[in-house]
Amino acid sequence: MARKPLTSPRKYASQERSRATVDALIEATARILVREGFDKASTNRIAEQAGVSIGSLYQYFPSKEALVAAVIDRHHEELMQVVRGALADVAALPMKQGLRRLITAAVEAHRVDPKLHRVLAEQIPRTGRLEHVETFSRENYALFRKYLEEHRDEVRAPDLELAAFVCVTSIEALTHNAVLHHADRLDDGAMAHLVDEATRLVLRYLQ
Amino acid sequence: MARKPLTSPRKYASQERSRATVDALIEATARILVREGFDKASTNRIAEQAGVSIGSLYQYFPSKEALVAAVIDRHHEELMQVVRGALADVAALPMKQGLRRLITAAVEAHRVDPKLHRVLAEQIPRTGRLEHVETFSRENYALFRKYLEEHRDEVRAPDLELAAFVCVTSIEALTHNAVLHHADRLDDGAMAHLVDEATRLVLRYLQ
DNA sequence: GCAGAATACGAGCGATCGCTCACATTGCCT
DNA sequence: AGGCAATGTGAGCGATCGCTCGTATTCTGC
Numbered sequence: 001m002a003r004k005p006l007t008s009p010r011k012y013a014s015q016e017r018s019r020a021t022v023d024a025l026i027e028a029t030a031r032i033l034v035r036e037g038f039d040k041a042s043t044n045r046i047a048e049q050a051g052v053s054i055g056s057l058y059q060y061f062p063s064k065e066a067l068v069a070a071v072i073d074r075h076h077e078e079l080m081q082v083v084r085g086a087l088a089d090v091a092a093l094p095m096k097q098g099l100r101r102l103i104t105a106a107v108e109a110h111r112v113d114p115k116l117h118r119v120l121a122e123q124i125p126r127t128g129r130l131e132h133v134e135t136f137s138r139e140n141y142a143l144f145r146k147y148l149e150e151h152r153d154e155v156r157a158p159d160l161e162l163a164a165f166v167c168v169t170s171i172e173a174l175t176h177n178a179v180l181h182h183a184d185r186l187d188d189g190a191m192a193h194l195v196d197e198a199t200r201l202v203l204r205y206l207q
Numbered sequence: 208m209a210r211k212p213l214t215s216p217r218k219y220a221s222q223e224r225s226r227a228t229v230d231a232l233i234e235a236t237a238r239i240l241v242r243e244g245f246d247k248a249s250t251n252r253i254a255e256q257a258g259v260s261i262g263s264l265y266q267y268f269p270s271k272e273a274l275v276a277a278v279i280d281r282h283h284e285e286l287m288q289v290v291r292g293a294l295a296d297v298a299a300l301p302m303k304q305g306l307r308r309l310i311t312a313a314v315e316a317h318r319v320d321p322k323l324h325r326v327l328a329e330q331i332p333r334t335g336r337l338e339h340v341e342t343f344s345r346e347n348y349a350l351f352r353k354y355l356e357e358h359r360d361e362v363r364a365p366d367l368e369l370a371a372f373v374c375v376t377s378i379e380a381l382t383h384n385a386v387l388h389h390a391d392r393l394d395d396g397a398m399a400h401l402v403d404e405a406t407r408l409v410l411r412y413l414q
Numbered sequence: 415g416c417a418g419a420a421t422a423c424g425a426g427c428g429a430t431c432g433c434t435c436a437c438a439t440t441g442c443c444t
Numbered sequence: 445a446g447g448c449a450a451t452g453t454g455a456g457c458g459a460t461c462g463c464t465c466g467t468a469t470t471c472t473g474c
Contacts, residue, residue, distance in 0.1 A: 015440095015441070015442090015450065015451075017440080017450090017451070018451060018452090021451080021452080042430075042431060042432075043431080043432055044430090044432085053453045054434095054453085054454070055433095055434085055435085055451095055452065056451075056452050056453075057433095058434080059450095059452080063433085064431095064432065122329070134388070137388075162401070162404060163404075166381065166405070166408060169377075169380050169381050169384050170376075170377040170381065172380070173380030174376050174377065177372075177376050181341075181344075193369065194369075197370075197373050201377065201408065205404075205407060205412070221420080222420065222421075222470095224420090224471080225420075225421060228422080249460075249461060250461080250462060250463075251460085251463095254424095260422060260423040260424055261423085261424065261462090261463080261464095262421095262422065262423055262424065262464085262465080263422050263423070264463095265462090265464080271461095416473105416474090417473095418472090419471085419473100420471070420472090421469080422469070422470085423468070423469085424466105424467100426463105426465100427462105427464080427465105428462100428463100428464105429461080430459105430460085430461075430462105431458105431460075432460100433458100433459105434457080434458105435454105435456100436453100436455105437452105437453080437454100438452080439450105439451080439452070439453085440450080440451070441449090441450075441451085442450090443447095443448095444445100
């Protein structure tokens with residue numbers, strides 16, 4: 001199966017044991033990113049934390065960058081799970097309730113692993129994996145646009161593409177800023193308040 | 208004047224020559240950040256690009272971090288110049304025109320040096336100088352809140368602090384995303400369109 | 415014009431980084 | 445049981461990093 005002479009690292013782990021190794025490496029990377037930051041996340045350190053030799057690391061990840069990209073992908077998949085679920089839930093609701101629920105979901109998504117989310121948001125550009133984020137954003141735009149189309153009767157906007165951009169960007173920025181930069185001032189009351197305001201913002205804009 | 212034995216670097220350059228050195232270093236740092244990214248911006252490389260010895264660099268900046276912080280401060284000062292100017296211009300205008308002008312100013316601010324702005328936005332967290340950004344954000348919130356207070360008769364919001372957070376965050380995210388991530392699709396027409404939408408968004412929210 | 419302060423220089427230190435490779439161990443298949 | 449593929453190991457290489465320090469040059473005040 002494997003043809004290459006082990007120089008360019010194998011990508012696929014077929015046995016149970018190696019899958020555990022890959023998982024441990026990704027998990028260790030996430031841990032170190034959260035606890036010590038990007039600069040401390042050297043490949044040697046990650047391997048050590050994972051309880052795996054540095055050689056094994058390079059069997060499965062061609063570079064440090066690839067490791068971080070794997071963490072990003074895993075995290076984004078978790079986020080999209082939340083978003084897709086929420087969109088399915090609210091498909092039939094009127095927009096007022098639907099938007100409120102969607103914005104609540106956005107907050108929840110940011111609370112899945114806020115510290116990791118923050119580190120990734122800050123460090124992703126360095127990985128050269130900006131495409132990943134672009135893809136992620138694009139899927140968000142597309143999903144929300146579809147939502148708007150399904151509620152076209154309640155929306156006065158002529159350009160749904162633009163409207164989706166405005167809504168998604170605003171909601172993401174509000175929840176991101178609130179959860180990641182003002183977590184201190186954000187008890188449950190303030191949080192409900194914020195969801196109210198954000199809902200009001202996009203609802204009035206769309207109608 | 209200088210007491211320390213040259214170990215902890217001097218902060219103040221008193222002669223003309225040394226001020227030029229400091230400027231060259233900051234300018235070189237900005238250039239390298241824009242052209243080659245954070246990782247390539249080593250202190251040796253910065254000194255070389257500035258036409259200055261590495262020793263001189265450490266006379267004026269105690270660390271690489273301090274150098275980047277200086278670039279950040281300079282850039283933020285330029286941005287705030289634009290923002291403060293716009294706020295002064297629109298103080299007497301009714302909100303509808305005023306907000307439009309302010310949002311246009313936000314776009315202009317992002318266009319001062321978009322590439323540098325992007326690199327800084329992405330890399331700032333690494334410098335440990337997050338406080339700088341926080342201060343910057345806070346000044347923005349405060350200025351806009353003051354603006355809202357002066358137009359209290361046109362604003363229905365009960366909590367101006369929260370309203371300022373919502374507006375500033377949304378405007379900043381919209382202009383930031385548009386200018387830095389969708390510059391391709393952003394001719395003058397699309398730009399005017401975006402300003403329209405953003406104005407509508409915050410105006411309806413506030414009234 | 416001269417002394418001392420201010421400024422500039424750059425070889426090079428110690429640390430760390432990403433990563434390779436020669437070799438050892440484990441698991442699968444017949 | 446034995447052979448080969450899959451997986452695991454870690455010492456260490458070459459590069460680069462941030463930064464120091466002893467020395468050379470330039471400027472200022474008298």
